[in-house]
Amino acid sequence: xxxxxxxxxxxxxxxxxxxxxxxxxxxxxxxxxxxxxxxxxxxxxxxxxxxxxxxxxxxxxxxxxxxxxxxxxxxxxxxxxxxxxxxxxxxxxxxxxxxxxxxxxxxxxxxxxxxxxxxxxxxxxxxxxxxxxxxxxxxxxxxxxxxxxxxxxxxxxxxxxxxxxxxxxxxxxxxxxxxxxxxxxxxxxxxxxxxxxxxxxxxxxxxxxxxxxxxxxxxxxxxxxxxxxxxxxxxxxxxxxxxxxxxxxxxxxxxxxxxxxxxxxxxxxxxxxxxxxxxxxxxxxxxxxxxxxxxxxxxxxxxxxxxxxxxxxxxxxxxxxxxxxxxxxxxxxxxxxxxxxxxxxx
RNA sequence: GCAUGGAUGGCGGAGUGGUCAAACGCACCAGACUGUAAAUCUGGCGGCUUUAUGCCUACGGGGGUUCGAGUCCCUCUCCAUGCA
Numbered sequence: 301x302x303x304x305x306x307x308x309x310x311x312x313x314x315x316x317x318x319x320x321x322x323x324x325x326x327x328x329x330x331x332x333x334x335x336x337x338x339x340x341x342x343x344x345x346x347x348x349x350x351x352x353x354x355x356x357x358x359x360x361x362x363x364x365x366x367x368x369x370x371x372x373x374x375x376x377x378x379x380x381x382x383x384x385x386x387x388x389x390x391x392x393x394x395x396x397x398x399x400x401x402x403x404x405x406x407x408x409x410x411x412x413x414x415x416x417x418x419x420x421x422x423x424x425x426x427x428x429x430x431x432x433x434x435x436x437x438x439x440x441x442x443x444x445x446x447x448x449x450x451x452x453x454x455x456x457x458x459x460x461x462x463x464x465x466x467x468x469x470x471x472x473x474x475x476x477x478x479x480x481x482x483x484x485x486x487x488x489x490x491x492x493x494x495x496x497x498x499x500x501x502x503x504x505x506x507x508x509x510x511x512x513x514x515x516x517x518x519x520x521x522x523x524x525x526x527x528x529x530x531x532x533x534x535x536x537x538x539x540x541x542x543x544x545x546x547x548x549x550x551x552x553x554x555x556x557x558x559x560x561x562x563x564x565x566x567x568x569x570x571x572x573x574x575x576x577x578x579x580x581x582x583x584x585x586x587x588x589x590x591x592x593x594x595x596x597x598x599x600x601x602x603x604x605x606x607x608x609x610x611x612x613x614x615x616x617x618x619x620x621x622x623x624x625x626x627x628x629x630x631x632x633x634x635x636x637x638x639x640x641x642x643x644x645x646x
Numbered sequence: 647g648c649a650u651g652g653a654u655g656g657c658g659g660a661g662u663g664g665u666c667a668a669a670c671g672c673a674c675c676a677g678a679c680u681g682u683a684a685a686u687c688u689g690g691c692g693g694c695u696u697u698a699u700g701c702c703u704a705c706g707g708g709g710g711u712u713c714g715a716g717u718c719c720c721u722c723u724c725c726a727u728g729c730a
Contacts, residue, residue: 384683386681388683516680562680565686586676588675
């Protein structure tokens with residue numbers, strides 16, 4: 301079953317399934333927009349919290365949004381900052397984040413200043429960014445999480461989803477709004493959350509609260525509980541997952557959209573994700589055995605640099621800390637990730 | 647030739663009588679990373695042993711003092727600086 305949907309956005313038509321390279325701060329680290337086009341990226345993901353801190357809404361407004369600023373003319377999806385509540389706060393329990401029913405108070409990680417995000421505020425900032433697909437502010441339960449805490453997070457996520465819908469109705473609504481299913485690793489919560497969200501008129505539904513440290517088996521179960529409850533005709537987005545095989549499995553289970561920091565972050569850490577078109581592998585290019593491996597980085601690449609430069613050369617660039625290493629590795633991993641579904645969807 | 651100060655692991659550099667196979671860097675080897683506080687973090691890094699609170703060899707060479715020396719003494723070699 302080759303599930304495929306079309307998603308219409310202000311900046312073009314998207315065809316699922318697809319992977320979204322992550323441009324948290326308005327750039328896919330080490331790449332240009334032209335690189336992204338060459339790689340065949342159709343959409344990028346950016347981040348409300350980070351862009352709110354820098355460059356800030358005011359500048360984004362005068363730059364004609366993130367599209368105008370970074371010169372990407374395709375669709376942009378923005379995460380709401382919900383994940384930063386988790387990664388800056390809940391995950392470390394460092395007092396940077398305080399949750400209430402109304403919203404979340406942050407101490408930002410740069411200057412320590414206080415900020416208050418509500419679901420409405422998160423959408424307001426996303427409007428300054430001008431993203432095509434906007435995520436509701438949610439609460440990502442940590443792993444592991446008691447049922448009691450997961451329910452509290454879920455109830456807030458649901459209430460915030462409702463408020464987000466209201467906000468969209470009252471304001472310029474020329475964008476797609478996605479809800480996020482939470483509920484930890486608890487089947488009843490996940491199912492309840494999905495059912496209640498589906499009753500609200502969202503343009504798409506994401507599954508959040510996975511890839512937070514749980515074994516893949518757990519995430520797989522969440523997919524099995526939630527996906528059947530989501531509407532067939534609306535896009536389903538699995539947030540933050542994952543390894544190539546995990547994404548393909550999730551696609552088979554009915555997921556349409558993916559994002560993950562793995563290809564870009566790990567590229568900068570010298571891990572290369574390889575494929576021969578059917579199977580996937582990982583190599584640490586820093587390993588000594590590549591010091592004399594003069595085979596090219598990827599003979600099947602559509603990028604000239606990847607079928608020219610050798611592995612031994614790339615390893616050398618990493619060792620001497622040449623910035624070109626980060627760029628080549630990032631190009632390589634994204635190419636692998638962006639061709640993940642090219643055989644399934646035709 | 648005299649005087650003074652040095653000589654420590656691949657390199658730099660701690661250490662002045664025991665808890666030193668030797669801090670900390672660097673280099674090297676390996677691992678981690680899943681809605682990016684991440685060009686980051688973790689581990690290893692004399693030899694042997696599967697492991698170890700294990701054994702062996704080690705702080706320029708040789709000799710000595712001491713229960714015990716990288717640390718104290720004598721001597722040799724080399725290096726640096728100063729004076730002849």
